[in-house]
Amino acid sequence: MCRSxxxxxxxxxxxxxxxxEACITFMLASxxxxxxxxxxxxxxxxxxxSIVRSMPIPPTAVISDFQMPRKDxxxxxxELRADPRTELVPVIxxxxxxxxxxxxxxxxxxxxxxxxxxxxxxxxxxxIVEVCGAAREAA
Amino acid sequence: xRRMLRQFFPRQTSMISGVLVMNTLIVACAMxxxxxxxxxxRREEATRAADRKAIVVAEMLxxxxxxxxAEKDLAGARLAIAKAxxxxxxxxxxxxxxxxxVVADLDxxxxxxxxxxxxxxxxxxxxxxxxSFAIDIPGKGRVLLAIEVAxxxxxxxxxxxxxxxxxxxxxxxxxxxxxxAQKRATPVTxxxxxxxxxxxxxxELAALELADSFxxxxxxWNGMLRELATHRARARxxxxxxxxxxxxxxxxxxxxxxxxxxxxxxxxxxxxxxxYCNGAAAVFLSGTRDxxxxxxxxxxxxxxxxxEKLAALxxxxxxxxxxxxxxxxxxxxxxxxxxxxxPVSGGGGAMLLIEDVTQQRVADxxxxxxxxxxxxxxxxxxxxxxxxxxxxxxxxxxxxSTRSQHLNIINQEVRRLERIVGDMLSVSExxxxxxxxxxxxxRLPALFxxxxxxxxxxxxxxxxxxxxxxxxxxxxxxxxxxKLVLALTNVIGNAIKYTPxxxxxxxxxxxxxxxxxxxxxxxxxxxxxxxxxxxxxFYRAKDxxxxxxxGTGLGLALAREVMRLHGGDVTVQSVPDRGSxxxxxxxxxxxxxxxx
Numbered sequence: 253m254c255r256s257x258x259x260x261x262x263x264x265x266x267x268x269x270x271x272x273e274a275c276i277t278f279m280l281a282s283x284x285x286x287x288x289x290x291x292x293x294x295x296x297x298x299x300x301x302s303i304v305r306s307m308p309i310p311p312t313a314v315i316s317d318f319q320m321p322r323k324d325x326x327x328x329x330x331e332l333r334a335d336p337r338t339e340l341v342p343v344i345x346x347x348x349x350x351x352x353x354x355x356x357x358x359x360x361x362x363x364x365x366x367x368x369x370x371x372x373x374x375x376x377x378x379x380i381v382e383v384c385g386a387a388r389e390a391a
Numbered sequence: 392x393r394r395m396l397r398q399f400f401p402r403q404t405s406m407i408s409g410v411l412v413m414n415t416l417i418v419a420c421a422m423x424x425x426x427x428x429x430x431x432x433r434r435e436e437a438t439r440a441a442d443r444k445a446i447v448v449a450e451m452l453x454x455x456x457x458x459x460x461a462e463k464d465l466a467g468a469r470l471a472i473a474k475a476x477x478x479x480x481x482x483x484x485x486x487x488x489x490x491x492x493v494v495a496d497l498d499x500x501x502x503x504x505x506x507x508x509x510x511x512x513x514x515x516x517x518x519x520x521x522x523s524f525a526i527d528i529p530g531k532g533r534v535l536l537a538i539e540v541a542x543x544x545x546x547x548x549x550x551x552x553x554x555x556x557x558x559x560x561x562x563x564x565x566x567x568x569x570x571x572a573q574k575r576a577t578p579v580t581x582x583x584x585x586x587x588x589x590x591x592x593x594x595e596l597a598a599l600e601l602a603d604s605f606x607x608x609x610x611x612w613n614g615m616l617r618e619l620a621t622h623r624a625r626a627r628x629x630x631x632x633x634x635x636x637x638x639x640x641x642x643x644x645x646x647x648x649x650x651x652x653x654x655x656x657x658x659x660x661x662x663x664x665x666x667y668c669n670g671a672a673a674v675f676l677s678g679t680r681d682x683x684x685x686x687x688x689x690x691x692x693x694x695x696x697x698x699e700k701l702a703a704l705x706x707x708x709x710x711x712x713x714x715x716x717x718x719x720x721x722x723x724x725x726x727x728x729x730x731x732x733x734p735v736s737g738g739g740g741a742m743l744l745i746e747d748v749t750q751q752r753v754a755d756x757x758x759x760x761x762x763x764x765x766x767x768x769x770x771x772x773x774x775x776x777x778x779x780x781x782x783x784x785x786x787x788x789x790x791x792s793t794r795s796q797h798l799n800i801i802n803q804e805v806r807r808l809e810r811i812v813g814d815m816l817s818v819s820e821x822x823x824x825x826x827x828x829x830x831x832x833x834r835l836p837a838l839f840x841x842x843x844x845x846x847x848x849x850x851x852x853x854x855x856x857x858x859x860x861x862x863x864x865x866x867x868x869x870x871x872x873x874k875l876v877l878a879l880t881n882v883i884g885n886a887i888k889y890t891p892x893x894x895x896x897x898x899x900x901x902x903x904x905x906x907x908x909x910x911x912x913x914x915x916x917x918x919x920x921x922x923x924x925x926x927x928x929f930y931r932a933k934d935x936x937x938x939x940x941x942g943t944g945l946g947l948a949l950a951r952e953v954m955r956l957h958g959g960d961v962t963v964q965s966v967p968d969r970g971s972x973x974x975x976x977x978x979x980x981x982x983x984x985x986x987x
Contacts, residue, residue, distance in 0.1 A: 274852070275775045275800050279782060295852070319767055348770035370774035373781050 265384050266290035266309070270300040270328065271317035271346065280315065283373055284380070297323025301331055310338045313383050315376070318347040326353075329361035342383045346371070419562040426555050441540035442522070448479040448538050449524040456486065456536065460528040463507045469495040483539030486526075489514040494534065581605065582612050596620045655728075655745030658735075663688045663705045666740065675728055675745045677719070688743070692717055697730070704732045704741050716748065727752045761818075768811050772804040779804075814877065814949065821952050828871035828956050835865035838872065839900065842879055849887050856895040857887070866902055868979055874953035875977070878961065881946035882910050882973045890914035890970075905959070908975040916967035925963070926951045950975070 267289050271277045277293040284291050292311070294300035297320055304310060314332065318325040325345055332338040343362070347353065348369040358364075365383060367376055455471035458464070468486065476484045476497045485496040489512035492504040511532030514525060523537040585599045593599060596616045601609035646669075649656050655672030659665055665683050673680045676691040683691075692698050697717035704713050712733045718725055732743040779797045783789070789797075820826035843859050850857035886896045894913040901907045917925060926947050951961040959977035 273771055273775065274848075275804070276771075276778065279775075279778045283782070346774075348767040348774070369770040370777045373778055 264290075265312040266292065266307075267380065268292050268294065268300060268304065268311040268314045269316075270294045270297065270314065270320070270325070272296055272320045273317070276317070276346075280373070280376070283377070287377065289380075296320045297325065297328035297331075300328055304332070304335075304338060310341050313342050313344060313380060315344045315346065315380070318345055318353075326357060326361055329363050333362045342386070344376075344379060344383060415565040415568070419565050422561060423559075430555060444479055444540045445522040445538040446524075448475050448481065448484070448540075449526075449536055451475055451478075452484075452536060453524075453526055456526055456534070457528055460507055460531060460534065465495070465507050468507075469499075469502075472497060479538075479540070481538055481540055483537070485537045487535045487537070488512055489532070489535075491515075579608065582608065585612070596623075655743075657688065657743040657745065658740060659688050659705070659743065660740040661705055663701065663741075672743075672745050675719070675726070675747065692719075694718060701730065701732065704734065725749075765811070765815055769808065772807040772811070775804040776801055776808070810877075810880070813873065817874070817877065817949055817953070821949065826952065826956065828874060828953075830869060831872060833868050833870050833872045833875060835868060835900075835902065835906070836861070838876065838879075839865070839898075842876070842883065842898075845880070846883055846887060849884075850896065853887065853890070853894075854892045855887055855890055858895065858897050860897065860899045862900065862902065865900070866979065868902075868906060868977075870957050870977065871953070874956070878950035878953050878975055879908060881950045882908075882961065882975060885946055886910050886912035886914065886971075886973070894970075902979065905979055906975075906977045909972055910975070911970065911972040913970040916969050917963065917965040917971055918967050922963060922965060926961070 265288075267284055269277050269280050269284075269291060270293070271280075272295050274295070277295075281291045281293050289312075292303055292307070294303050297316070300314070300316065301323070304314075314328070316325040316328055325343075325347075329343045329345070332341055332343060339362075342364060344365040344367055345353070345363050346367050346369055353363065353366060358366075365379055367379060452471055452475045455475075456468055459468035459471060472484050472486065472495050475481070481497065483497055485493055485501065487493045488504065488508070493502050494504045494507060496502050509531065511528065511534060514533050514535060522539065523535060525533045526536050527533055581601050585601070589599065596619060600613050600616055603610060603613065649669045650671075652669060653671055655675045656667075656669045657665055657672045657676075658667040664685060664687050666685075668676070668680055668683050670680065673683055676683060676688075678686075678691070689698050689701060692701065694717045697715045700713055700715045704711075712731065715730045715732070716727060717730065718727050720726055726747055726749040729746045729748045730743055731746075732741050734741045779801045783794065783797050783801075786793075817826060839859060839861055843857075846857055883896070883898060890896055890912045891914065896913075897909075897911045899909040899911070901909075947961065954961050954975055954977060957977045959975070962974050962976070963971055964974075965971035
């Protein structure tokens, strides 16, 4: 997993990237792997939940699309928050919705970070760094 | 004729005056007749008396005249005449010869004969009246004696004239009196009779009018009638006006008008109790009109927010207007009502207008969902383009395969964007009714191989078996390629979208007299209720499984629209939970290249 060039971050940090758009998960996964993150991907919320349950250590952060088949990002965030093992895992919501998430939705699901589509990978990277740092401090 | 009679004998002429005039006329006629008869009798008597006198005088004169003429005693003859005239009180007495010469006359100046001839010429004319006599003079011939008995007759004529004059005078007097009486009394009696017919119930003023020829009183009477007619008309008009403005009736008229409104109209007092509501309002508030009156309006509103706003209206006391939307009823029967309220200025209470905006809200929701969905569908490929371009820019030294992979993805996403934008344009064109076809040759084999390639990835990701059954040879047809692709993409895309993982989607193509593409899936199927409506714009089936799947509710509407523009159609046959088969049919036309 060790590569030369880009700055390295401790590989203990794992990201779960969830999106039904394969192009997005592919691009984000390859980017964050290059940055030294451990990355797992899922195509929808249901898949993501089963992956989380199978992981010995929950991911450091979850990047999830909002609108997905079967189980959407909001439902995923709700379930993560309901599980004591994952209740503190920060969720970054990628949203293509025209309007912003309502404060009620944010409070209910514990989502603190929203990244509206289309976004730049750099912006997301900065957000991940911040979130992971905060998560480590919290932990 | 009747008119003439009417003019002379107006119907209002009183019987009394008629009888008076008739009596007068009859008496006058009788008197005139009597006068004539009496006059005639008297004249006859006088004539007879004069005749008798003349004969007596003539017989008295005869011997004297015979002797005097025989002796040629002219003076004696004249003396005898004068004596006889005096004795008989004659007005005239003459003796003349056959040749007309007057021998002797009471009036001496009338004598023309110088003397008595020896022989008398024969009489040319026989005595023609009772008053002339022929007297034989022996040896000499005959002479003519004419006697006028005047005095007695003159006296009797005076009597007659006097009597006749009196009669005439009486007639004239009676006429004058009757005319004067008619002139004066007739309009009065007519007015009297008119008044009595009014009393008897005559209402028609025209029937009471008198002829203007009756003079001043008639004119005055007619003027009064006309005045009365004007008053009556005005009174009738006034009464209509008054009736219109009578509160009860006005309320009824306005009530009927307001009742025919399809909007609800409610009047409330200061405590928001219903004072009036029309039929539509009663339906909206699910009550009866009579049952609602007097009850608090807020009892009918269940949503708290709407209640608070309406309560604020009552408190506002003549200021401000409010608009509240609230949902009433449950489930399918529920409706969205928009209540606009304005306090009645200076009167206390408020007027409320209730509109049913359920359909508008449904349409709004569909539109919003479409906008949201379109935004989402645009942002996703945009995100991909941005991410991959960013990667290419950041790593100019990346290996060739990575670069080409990234460029491929960018290309694919840009085409996706193009398609979405095309769809959205088509939607707006359909909305505006300006959707037109760009007709070109369409090479079907290439079209279907493109479609197969495009849907391979999504099908694979859901583990769906996607199979295209193409005949060995497909013709080149004429049509709008982009629109045909749009229809096929939407239908095949739907089939994959609504087919659970592990299912199959079969695309069967036939092209004999028409191009028929059957897209059969093993998906969730469509309920019969929804089957009719899935082609409606923005309509999405009520199946909860459908609601979990992203969609605009436009795809099938678009597909059907563009196929119909081609003279074809999109139809569906479905069994819920077993799957659906969509058939896209398009009539074949000779390719442009062949026709040219």
